Amino acid sequence: MDEIKHREQVDLIREVFYYQSRFDGKTIVLKIDYPILNAPHFPQLLKDLAMLRATGIEIILVPGAKEWIDAVLKEYDTESEWVKDVRIATQDSIPFIRMAAFDVANRLMTLLTAFQANSVIGNFTRARGLGVVEGVDFQNTGRVEKILKEPLQQILDQGMIPIFPCIGWNAAGKPYNLSSDEIALAVAEALQAEKLFFVTDSDGFMDSRFSLPPGLVKNSDGRVARLSLEEAQEVLTLNAGNPDPDLKYLDLALKACKNGTERAHVVDGRMEGAILREIFSNLGIGTMVYGNDYExxxxxxxxxxxxxxxxxxxxxxxxxxxxxxxxxxxxxxxxxxxxxxxxxxxxxxxxxxxxxxxxxxxxxxxxxxxxxxxxxxxxxxxxxxxxxxxxxxxxxxxxxxxxxxxxxxxxxxxxxxxxxxxxxxxxxxxxxxxxxxxxxxxxxxxxx
Ligand SMILES: CC(C)(COP(=O)(O)OP(=O)(O)OC[C@H]1O[C@@H](n2cnc3c(N)ncnc32)[C@H](O)[C@@H]1OP(=O)(O)O)[C@@H](O)C(=O)NCCC(=O)NCCS
CATH class of the missing domain: 3.40.630.30 (Gcn5-related N-acetyltransferase (GNAT))
Incomplete structure (x- = not known):
């Protein structure tokens, strides 16, 4: 029994070495859903990320702030209207939205500081207003125009962790509220990231919740371990019309891989060590979409x-x-x-x-x-x-x-x-x- 345990440990160490050398100097982008910031393991997650940065892996953080923005707007008695999945950031609400978005980014920065990791909350996102679409004026809600790669790369080269609030600015400095998912996707594409993570607060692709095609690789708990681009597309087609947010992340993961990110992962951030296990083990604990040869x-x-x-x-x-x-x-x-x-x-x-x-x-x-x-x-x-x-x-x-x-x-x-x-x-x-x-x-x- 001891011998088996010993072999397992050695195998794991080998895998870690393999992935460590593979990812050295490469970029990993993490979009973190806001509820995960309140999970008990969140400080440990940031400690893990600080450690990864110290070992030479470039880390970029894009925290979601939806629920916190909702809370702040409520606190200040400000209405927030939604059209489909898009919040309309009105003239009245944009100062509060900005405040909430930076507040969330600040929480990450504070924790990273405690773990001796240098970070920067940056204005690396150029934005453009959504304008008036089908008679709806989206006011201060925008979309990503481009990611300013050069200053971002300089920050990364200095060993720092850039943090992206869900705010972008036009060339004249006007702020817009942006989707964090869209920012994460754009950053991963701009830097041709090795990995993009969607760190969520849901169980992921369990066969009990989705229609899944036969022959997928699943782990013992019934969760889909990995999907090729074709398989990911098949899952999306089979579950069209299902409002489960995990499908939104799968769609984004597929887009990221098509746009040049090697692998995109949807991971339950409430699990201890989720990111480390997903990066350093062939087994992982989330669902990975891969665009290149994996196995x-x-x-x-x-x-x-x-x-x-x-x-x-x-x-x-x-x-x-x-x-x-x-x-x-x-x-x-x-x-x-x-x-x-x-x-x-x-x-x-x-x-x-x-x-x-x-x-x-x-x-x-x-x-x-x-x-x-x-x-x-x-x-x-x-x-x-x-x-x-x-x-x-x-x-x-x-x-x-x-x-x-x-x-x-x-x-x-x-x-x-x-x-x-x-x-x-x-x-x-x-x-x-x-x-x-x-x-x-x-x-x-x-x-x-
Ligand atoms: C047999 C063996 C190759 C299966 O490998 P595996 O990658 O786990 O197999 P698969 O995932 O394709 O299939 C797993 C299924 O096979 C069944 N299975 C695994 N080993 C089995 C065994 N020894 N007897 C009967 N069924 C077995 C399991 O019940 C499992 O079903 P489940 O996933 O629904 O629970 C592996 O268990 C092994 O290496 N065994 C020791 C060597 C051996 O016996 N080789 C064959 C002689 S050449």
Whole structure:
């Protein structure tokens, strides 16, 4: 047990190193919903961000202020009218809106100061009034015209954390109330940020709340872990008309990725360590939309052999997989494939050609920390497709403890004499492995 814990810790440290070097000098933009500022872990969240900044990751904060603006306007008996999702900032209300927006930005600055991080509340947002739309005068409500990249970059180069209140100014200095979501999107695009976070106060993409297409990668709590651009679009289409605010964030995340941000995340900010876990672990705890290659199954390289042996080691010790050495893997390198997430190998498998149109699927192993994420099924499916491409007509597997899994995926128990002669000769009668096979004649892949 201690050994497993130890391995898990080492794996985690490796992942952290990997991501730390990957994100060094890169920019992460965080839009933080106002209610999160009142969550018990919020000071810890800012402490984490201050630490990230100190390690060389550029952090930009865009706090939402909607609920605080509402409270301040109420306090000063000022009306605030909404058209669809847009607040009309009247001449009377704009001073209070400005006050509330800067108040929120100040709260972040104060906390960052306590954690020895230098920050700047800046006027980096050029704005333009929304004007009169379909007969509605939006007065002092505006939209982002552009982000002033140069001064912003100078601030970042000095190691500071820029904070964006939800206010922008036109060239003459007139202030407009802006949407923080829009600012965050514009900043991420202007700086081609590595990541954009929407830190929300909701549970995220649980399958209980949304119509979700089949085949998505989910974590054990039922939350969607990641979505490609196509999958994100599919979720939006399936849930069109659903007013759940998480869908708004998904839409923004999709836009951000299309506009050049590598990855956009929707994360429940009420969870302790949410941002660190989402940045530094392949598993994360939010939902990530990714526009680039994130995961892939590919042939095993020589440099992967150590990782593959590490995956198989505990399973070989338990007798679940037969023993293989580095030399065994070297000599059959072309048979092996790995499942890689962000440069880290998390699963493996092999297809050995035994002639007579038959191939053996072997050495399928998933990192236990990444179980139930369909990696095993995807590796198996990849190997079956590989067998079909190699014009094999049948694949078989020898297994002692994974019978149900293969049966569930369409494999059927088969007798020893149905195996190619070469395999029959080497069958280990003492091990008593059961034999399961999948006929490939009319089949292109396994059951999903
Ligand atoms: C079998 C194995 C590859 C599955 O990997 P995985 O990535 O977790 O699998 P998937 O996500 O595709 O499928 C998970 C499902 O398989 C089932 N499953 C996992 N291991 C199983 C086993 N040993 N027996 C029966 N079913 C199993 C789980 O119940 C799970 O269902 P759920 O997600 O609905 O709860 C993995 O558990 C493993 O590495 N096992 C040890 C090595 C091994 O047995 N290899 C096969 C012999 S070559």
């Amino acid at each position: 892939s199954i590919r042939p095993m390289k020589t440099t992967d052999i150590g990782d593959v042996l590490r995956l198989m080691q505990p399973l070989m010790e338990e007798g679940i997989l037969i023993k293989r050495t580095e030399d065994d893997l070297m000599s059959r390198q072309g048979d092996f494939v790995v499942y890689e997430i962000d440069g880290v190998v998390h699963a493996c498998g092999a297809l050995h050609d035994f002639g007579q149109g038959q191939g053996e699927i072997a050495a399928i192993a998933t990192n236990p920390n990444y179980a139930h994420l369909s990696m095993g099924r995807k590796i198996l499916s990849y190997l079956v497709e590989k067998a079909v491409k190699q014009t094999m007509t049948r694949v078989f597997v020898l297994t002692t403890r994974t019978v149900d899994w293969f049966e569930q995926l369409g494999f059927v128990e088969a007798p020893l004499d149905s195996l190619p002669e070469k395999k029959q000769q080497t069958y280990n009668h003492a091990r008593k492995s059961r034999i399961f096979a999948l006929e490939l004649k009319d089949r292109k892949t396994i059951k999903s």
